[in-house]
Amino acid sequence: MIFQDFFGYKNIGNVCKIIINRDNRIQLPDPVFGTFEVKQDYLPDWAENRFNVILPGLFKNKTDGQIIASFEAGSQKYPVIIQKQNCLIFNFDPEETLKFLNNENYLQTMKSKSILAKSPISTNLIPEKVKTCLRNIMTTPWVTKILKKNIFRSKYPFPKWPIEKSGDTIRFIILRCLESVTGNNIETTPFWPDGKKFAVALTHDVDTDWLFRNNNYRAIADIENKYGIKSAWLFVSNTYEFDTRIMEKLRKNGHEIGFHSDNHDSKFAFLDQAEMDRRLNNSSWFFDKYNVKGFRSPAFLHTYKMYKGLSRYISYDCSYWDTCDTIENTGSNNSGSCTVFPFNIENVVILPTTIPQDWVCSSLVGKNHKKILQMQLDKYQYIKKVNGLVCVLTHPEPGLSVQPEFLKAYDGFLREISNDKDAYLAPPYKIADWWNTRIHKS
Numbered sequence: 001m002i003f004q005d006f007f008g009y010k011n012i013g014n015v016c017k018i019i020i021n022r023d024n025r026i027q028l029p030d031p032v033f034g035t036f037e038v039k040q041d042y043l044p045d046w047a048e049n050r051f052n053v054i055l056p057g058l059f060k061n062k063t064d065g066q067i068i069a070s071f072e073a074g075s076q077k078y079p080v081i082i083q084k085q086n087c088l089i090f091n092f093d094p095e096e097t098l099k100f101l102n103n104e105n106y107l108q109t110m111k112s113k114s115i116l117a118k119s120p121i122s123t124n125l126i127p128e129k130v131k132t133c134l135r136n137i138m139t140t141p142w143v144t145k146i147l148k149k150n151i152f153r154s155k156y157p158f159p160k161w162p163i164e165k166s167g168d169t170i171r172f173i174i175l176r177c178l179e180s181v182t183g184n185n186i187e188t189t190p191f192w193p194d195g196k197k198f199a200v201a202l203t204h205d206v207d208t209d210w211l212f213r214n215n216n217y218r219a220i221a222d223i224e225n226k227y228g229i230k231s232a233w234l235f236v237s238n239t240y241e242f243d244t245r246i247m248e249k250l251r252k253n254g255h256e257i258g259f260h261s262d263n264h265d266s267k268f269a270f271l272d273q274a275e276m277d278r279r280l281n282n283s284s285w286f287f288d289k290y291n292v293k294g295f296r297s298p299a300f301l302h303t304y305k306m307y308k309g310l311s312r313y314i315s316y317d318c319s320y321w322d323t324c325d326t327i328e329n330t331g332s333n334n335s336g337s338c339t340v341f342p343f344n345i346e347n348v349v350i351l352p353t354t355i356p357q358d359w360v361c362s363s364l365v366g367k368n369h370k371k372i373l374q375m376q377l378d379k380y381q382y383i384k385k386v387n388g389l390v391c392v393l394t395h396p397e398p399g400l401s402v403q404p405e406f407l408k409a410y411d412g413f414l415r416e417i418s419n420d421k422d423a424y425l426a427p428p429y430k431i432a433d434w435w436n437t438r439i440h441k442s
């Protein structure tokens, strides 16, 4: 059971019986959007007792007992977790629900994903000056307001941005239910090594060769080196010339090299197996030369089938947000894995990106480093409480993360985490390795 793997507790089947009414599916327009409501005693202190979520389905209630949680959809209220003596009865499938949320299967009920995937041209072909100009326009609060009001609208108010708690709340509610039935605290395995309370992964998407010119890479690398933090630099393997001297410098300083696709078009995630294999094969020189373990898809576009091809080359992926705004998505609906913890697809560990990007923050609060930093720190504080993964993305590009206000915010963020004794700071490949070992050990 994924909950047992996730929390890493021993088998409790002898003291607690779990029944899931799978064969009694209610005929509803499923998946079904509604409000989950749970008794206060079963909540972790960082969660709310009423929250919106989309469930993959509901089952008919066949049992009397104490109702711990219910789900309100339309004008109906359905009991979804019931306790009867040493028995927990679920009228929804928690495992199916978690996978459904993590993999974003709820998006079937919404409009199609990003317009980028449909664009016939690669964003790489847009001249740098035009891109910078567009970015400056896009990151202005009044433009964002107009876009959000008129174009970038989400069909459901779900997932909530910048914090979506549903997936993790459901997990911790179930742990509390198990504790209540067994009458004691359940011994769980720590999420992170060395007594650390949360993990931090820093990543950079290197879309162009800008950072190779005039030692531009130092704009970001110097800040990280100042605080002694190691990050992952994700490169596009087959579109620009690499400055091997700079690549070696990054590696020598303990940073990691990752893969940001072969040519940064928006088609990668949607390729058929043969074409994907061909393109990955063309990048094998890069995987070998730089000992690549991680990937992020251009514009975060991902499909389930993409991981089949990738799993032979990489061990972790950052192509999911935990929650993603319509502005970020350049599309018409929110999306995200609804968790701030890693999860698995195929053999790949997904490290969801969890800290709102600098330019997205600035599109709401303006180019003001204090306000941008505050938005990012608010999220970090939440993740720390949950014991999850802080995963940051920056773009070493003009018009993006190297703007002075964005660099100041980044410096402030790194200062904060480098002073935090509870933070497990490691290059992303180590975080993914740890998570894999932890899940398979428990």
Ligand SMILES: [Zn+2]
Pocket: 205, 206, 207, 260, 264, 297, 298, 299
């Ligand atoms: Zn990119």
